Amino acid sequence: MKFRSVKNESPPVAFREALFRGIAPDGGLYVPETIPALPQPLLNRIGEHTLQSAGELILSGFIDDIPAGDLRSIVDRTLNFPIPLVNLQDGLFLLELFHGPTLSFKDVGARFMANACSHFLSAESRELTVLVATSGDTGSAVAHGFHDIPRITVYILYPSGRISPLQERHMTTLGGNIRAVEVKGTFDDCQLLVKQTLADPDVRAARALTTANSMNVGRLLPQIIYHVWGVAQLLRDTHLAGSHPSVVVPSGNLGNLTAAAYAKRMGAPIGRLLAATNENDIVPQYLKTGVFSPRTPKQTPSTAMDVGNPSNLARLQSLYRDDPDRLRQEIEAISISDEDTLREIRSTHKDTGHLLDPHTAVGVAAARHLMRRDGSSSPIIIAATAHPGKFPETVGGAIGATIPLPTTLAVSQARTRRSTPIFPAYNEWKKLLLGGTASA
Ligand SMILES: *Cc1c(COP(=O)(O)O)cnc(C)c1O
Numbered sequence: 001m002k003f004r005s006v007k008n009e010s011p012p013v014a015f016r017e018a019l020f021r022g023i024a025p026d027g028g029l030y031v032p033e034t035i036p037a038l039p040q041p042l043l044n045r046i047g048e049h050t051l052q053s054a055g056e057l058i059l060s061g062f063i064d065d066i067p068a069g070d071l072r073s074i075v076d077r078t079l080n081f082p083i084p085l086v087n088l089q090d091g092l093f094l095l096e097l098f099h100g101p102t103l104s105f106k107d108v109g110a111r112f113m114a115n116a117c118s119h120f121l122s123a124e125s126r127e128l129t130v131l132v133a134t135s136g137d138t139g140s141a142v143a144h145g146f147h148d149i150p151r152i153t154v155y156i157l158y159p160s161g162r163i164s165p166l167q168e169r170h171m172t173t174l175g176g177n178i179r180a181v182e183v184k185g186t187f188d189d190c191q192l193l194v195k196q197t198l199a200d201p202d203v204r205a206a207r208a209l210t211t212a213n214s215m216n217v218g219r220l221l222p223q224i225i226y227h228v229w230g231v232a233q234l235l236r237d238t239h240l241a242g243s244h245p246s247v248v249v250p251s252g253n254l255g256n257l258t259a260a261a262y263a264k265r266m267g268a269p270i271g272r273l274l275a276a277t278n279e280n281d282i283v284p285q286y287l288k289t290g291v292f293s294p295r296t297p298k299q300t301p302s303t304a305m306d307v308g309n310p311s312n313l314a315r316l317q318s319l320y321r322d323d324p325d326r327l328r329q330e331i332e333a334i335s336i337s338d339e340d341t342l343r344e345i346r347s348t349h350k351d352t353g354h355l356l357d358p359h360t361a362v363g364v365a366a367a368r369h370l371m372r373r374d375g376s377s378s379p380i381i382i383a384a385t386a387h388p389g390k391f392p393e394t395v396g397g398a399i400g401a402t403i404p405l406p407t408t409l410a411v412s413q414a415r416t417r418r419s420t421p422i423f424p425a426y427n428e429w430k431k432l433l434l435g436g437t438a439s440a
Pocket of ligand 1: 137360
């Protein structure tokens with residue numbers, strides 16, 4: 001299987017090259033040339049599979065330049081935590097993606113990408129620089145996924161003052177091969193710096209570079225696994241066999257939603273796909289009007305979804321042949337207000353005892369909207385993207401109680417913080433990167 005650029009102006013490449021390039025030379029995102037069908041035995045006999053064995057089967061349809069045994073061990077090391085489907089209320093199910101080391105779904109993509117890079121680099125004895133722009137959760141997942149992996153240095157660019165203190169600690173305290181850069185601007189400034197770097201021939205000549213953003217196919221592909229796993233669990237464990245559950249994905253850069261769209265295209269019995277956004281409603285507006293107007297995002301309680309120019313939209317457009325009408329037939333989008341997000345955290349806690357993080361709350365509110373609107377009780381799976389304990393201020397504020405810090409996060413509280421502040425000016429950043437100075 002080859003990967004082509006959505007812009008179609010550079011040659012298709014093998015998985016290894018798509019992984020190491022991050023984005024294609026023409027500036028486009030890589031997408032699989034075709035979407036393979038799920039092996040039927042996987043769906044019919046899901047009960048005979050583990051998350052890992054299902055994962056290996058799914059990925060082997062896309063990745064043919066890693067030997068089967070090695071792919072299996074990469075998947076095993078990546079998915080060494082459970083991804084349970086939990087019944088929230090009648091018809092509403094949470095696919096809990098947050099049981100990895102940094103308690104967000106991004107652990108899946110980051111760990112797979114780190115293990116896949118490590119697989120290729122160990123055979124080639126090469127060095128690699130990994131760049132990542134983050135609005136919070138990506139940085140911690142990538143930092144932990146890549147920490148202490150030999151031959152790799154990671155630069156994490158995050159917007160100053162716009163991520164939670166807990167998230168900041170999580171990515172600035174590991175040290176070693178992980179360098180944190182505090183950009184005095186927005187997430188989109190960070191993302192632009194990464195894109196500019198990847199397109200800069202000077203830097204490319206000096207460093208082997210890639211990005212660990214959701215632009216990288218190495219993060220995107222493993223996320224398909226749990227969307228298939230989620231519907232498979234639902235159909236296996238409930239009386240709902242034969243139904244096509246809808247899938248709601250709390251969305252920012254649309255990477256997770258794109259993975260769900262791939263799962264559906266592969267043949268997973270998924271009904272509707274719904275992108276739930278916060279007040280940054282660029283995607284709902286685009287689907288409504290057909291006009292894409294990226295803009296500076298505003299800050300909301302679901303900070304990891306404060307994105308004004310969602311990078312994976314290009315992949316979705318490509319999947320639906322750049323036809324907004326086809327896209328609309330399969331994907332809906334709903335924007336949830338800050339007020340409704342906090343109200344959802346409060347009412348779900350009151351009614352079910354369940355704590356939702358602010359991102360998942362956007363998804364649950366959107367799912368309820370869908371149910372009310374359609375007057376239907378057909379099942380809906382909501383991707384639960386983060387652990388509520390990651391956002392103690394917002395969740396605690398909403399329910400009027402103190403949220404205990406999960407133990408995995410408490411550890412980084414004690415360590416020293418290290419990061420280098422810069423203005424969002426490309427030259428300043430380039431000097432820092434090429435100077436290679438360790439963070440101060
Ligand atoms: C990153 C993130 C999202 C958004 O995911 P995308 O793939 O960028 O759409 C949602 N929730 C949480 C908790 C996140 O960290």
